[in-house]
Amino acid sequence: MFFETVGNILERYGSMFLDGTLVTLYISLLGTIIGLLIGLLIGIVRTIPLSTSGEKNITPRFVLLKIVNFILSAYIEIFRGTPMIVQATVIYFGLAEVAGIDLEPIPAGVFVISINTGAYLAEVVRGGIQSVDISQFEGAKALGLSHWQAMLKVILPQTMRNIMPALGNEFIINIKDSAVLNVISVTELFFVTKTVKGVIYKTYEPFLIAALIYLILTFTVSRILRLIEKKMAGKANFVLTSSNLSADDLMFMEGKEV
Amino acid sequence: MKSENTNVNQDSISHNAELEIIRVENLHKNFGENEILKGVNLSVKQGEVISIVGSSGSGKSTLLRCINLLEYPTKGKIMFEGTDVLGDKSNQNTYRAKVGMVFQHFNLFSNMNVLQNCITAQVMVLKRTKEEASENAIKYLHKVGMAEYVNARPAQLSGGQKQRVAIARALAMNPDALLFDEPTSALDPELIREVLKTIESVAKDGMTMLIVTHEMTFARRISNKIAFMSEGVIEEIDTPDVVFDNPKSIKLKNFLRV
Numbered sequence A: 001m002f003f004e005t006v007g008n009i010l011e012r013y014g015s016m017f018l019d020g021t022l023v024t025l026y027i028s029l030l031g032t033i034i035g036l037l038i039g040l041l042i043g044i045v046r047t048i049p050l051s052t053s054g055e056k057n058i059t060p061r062f063v064l065l066k067i068v069n070f071i072l073s074a075y076i077e078i079f080r081g082t083p084m085i086v087q088a089t090v091i092y093f094g095l096a097e098v099a100g101i102d103l104e105p106i107p108a109g110v111f112v113i114s115i116n117t118g119a120y121l122a123e124v125v126r127g128g129i130q131s132v133d134i135s136q137f138e139g140a141k142a143l144g145l146s147h148w149q150a151m152l153k154v155i156l157p158q159t160m161r162n163i164m165p166a167l168g169n170e171f172i173i174n175i176k177d178s179a180v181l182n183v184i185s186v187t188e189l190f191f192v193t194k195t196v197k198g199v200i201y202k203t204y205e206p207f208l209i210a211a212l213i214y215l216i217l218t219f220t221v222s223r224i225l226r227l228i229e230k231k232m233a234g235k236a237n238f239v240l241t242s243s244n245l246s247a248d249d250l251m252f253m254e255g256k257e258v
Numbered sequence B: 001m002k003s004e005n006t007n008v009n010q011d012s013i014s015h016n017a018e019l020e021i022i023r024v025e026n027l028h029k030n031f032g033e034n035e036i037l038k039g040v041n042l043s044v045k046q047g048e049v050i051s052i053v054g055s056s057g058s059g060k061s062t063l064l065r066c067i068n069l070l071e072y073p074t075k076g077k078i079m080f081e082g083t084d085v086l087g088d089k090s091n092q093n094t095y096r097a098k099v100g101m102v103f104q105h106f107n108l109f110s111n112m113n114v115l116q117n118c119i120t121a122q123v124m125v126l127k128r129t130k131e132e133a134s135e136n137a138i139k140y141l142h143k144v145g146m147a148e149y150v151n152a153r154p155a156q157l158s159g160g161q162k163q164r165v166a167i168a169r170a171l172a173m174n175p176d177a178l179l180f181d182e183p184t185s186a187l188d189p190e191l192i193r194e195v196l197k198t199i200e201s202v203a204k205d206g207m208t209m210l211i212v213t214h215e216m217t218f219a220r221r222i223s224n225k226i227a228f229m230s231e232g233v234i235e236e237i238d239t240p241d242v243v244f245d246n247p248k249s250i251k252l253k254n255f256l257r258v
Helices: A002-046 A060-081 A084-099 A105-131 A134-142 A147-184 A189-200 A204-233 A247-254 B002-014 B060-067 B089-098 B114-124 B130-143 B159-171 B189-204 B216-222 B240-245 B250-257
Strands: B020-031 B034-045 B049-053 B075-080 B099-102 B177-181 B208-212 B225-230 B233-238
Touching (some): A060 A105, A147 A189, A147 B114, A189 A204, B034 B060, B034 B075, B060 B208, B099 B159, B114 B130, B130 B159, B225 B240, B233 B240
Parallel strands (some): B049 B208
16 A cells, blocks of 8 residues: 555656755755855955964954954854754845845755855864864975965865865755755755645655655765765875886876876 | 173174075064073074074974074064065065975875975975976985885875975975974984984085984084074084083083983
8 A cells, every 4th residue: 555655656746756856956965065165265264364473463454354254253153053944034035025136946045055054164164274283384384385375285185185074964964954945945855745745645655755865865975975085085005106217207197096 | 691692793703704594683482471582693604504402492493483484583683695584574485485494293295295295385486397396306305215205195104204205395495594393303213313314415415404403413413513502592502512522501511411
C-alpha cells in the first residue's frame, strides 16, 4: 500500500520533485558561494591592522577602520541573531512595500541565503585567517611583501584549507534550511512537496520522499567536500629532482604531476 | 651606556672608509610598560659579521626584529645605507626586501613547495620574471644543498633542511644584509651543524650579517665582532678575542662563566 502510494506519487509528480530539487540545489549552492565571497571580504577587512607602524595614534585610517568594523559586526550580529525565515519574510515583503522593489522569489531566496551565510562565514573566515600561524605573515613581511600580497599569496590559501570543513557544513545547512524559503514562495523542494500534499491529500508519503532527496543531496555533497579537502591537503610524498635541472625544466614540471 | 657609546665612536673612526650598511642609534622599544630595548647603538659595515649574544630576555631578538621593522621601535633611529628607515613609511617594504631575515622557526610558507617559497617574493617584490626568479632560486638552493628538494613541501623536510631552504629564500632576494634570529635554537643537536656550515659559507661570500645566537664557538669562529647584550643595551662590543678572552664588564664575565 505504502510503496504503491510512493510509486504513484513519483510517477505523477516526479518531475515536480526534480524541479524542486534543482531549485534547492541552485539557491543553496549559489547562496553559499556568494556568502563565501561576502565572508571572505568581511573577514579580510576585519583583520586589517588598525595601524601600520604599531603606533596607537588616532589617524583617519584608524577611525575609518573602526567605523567599518562596527558596521560589519552589526551586520554579523543581526543576521546571525535572527531566524532566516524571519529575515526572508521581512526582506521579501519589506522591499516590496517600502522600497517598491518586487524581487522574484528565487533571486530573493538567493539574496537571503547569501547574506545569512555571509554573516556566518565572516566569522569563520576571520577565525581561519587568525589560525594561520603569525610566523607565516612575518616570513612574508620580512621578504618585503605588503599586507595584501601576503594575504593573497600566503594567508588566504591556508585560510581556505582551514575553513573547508566549516564551509561544507554551511553548504549542507543551506541545502536543508532553504526549505524555509517556501514562505516567500520559492519553488524549492519543500514548497513542491507541500504542493503535492495539497493535491493528493496525503501527508507523510510525499514528505518522506522529500526527506530521502534531502539526504541524498547532503550525503553526496559531504562526500564531494571530503574529496576536495583531501586534494587541498596536497600529495603525501614528493619526488627528488636531479640536482642539475635547469630553470626551464622546472617551469615545465611545475604544471605537471612529477 | 657609556662603554657602548665609546665603542661605536671608535668603530666609526677606525672603519671610516668602509660603507656603513646598518646604523642603529639610541633605539628604544617598549611593550606596554616593559622597556625591552633601552637605547641601543650599533653600526654594521659592509661585509661585517656581528654576532649578538646575551642571556634570554636581554633584547637580542627584539633588536633584530626592530631592525627589520617586524616590531616598530618606540624611539630612536635606524639608518640603512644612509637612509632613515623610520622616516619614509612608503618605502618600508622595499627596505625589508633588502634586509633578509632568517627566523628561529623557519617561517617557510606551508602552502608552497620549496621552489615556490624561494620565488614568490622575487616575483612579487622585485618584479623578476618567473624564469629569472627560478634560476636565481635554484642557484641558492644549490648553495645550501637543497636543490633536489624543489618539489617538497616544508612539512616534508627536517628542521635543518627547512632552515637551509629559508636561508636560500632570503639569499635569493639578493639582500644587502642578512639577519639571523637564533637560526639553530629550534633544531635537534645533530641538525645544527649543517645549518651552521651553511651560514658560515654565506659569511665567507662576504655577506653582511647580524646573528643572534647561543652557539658561542660558532660565533667566535665566524664573526668580526661580538656584541654582548644585557638588559636592553649593548654592554660590550669588540672582536671575538677581546670579548671572549678579555671581557671588561662584570655582566659579560658572569655570562661567559655559565
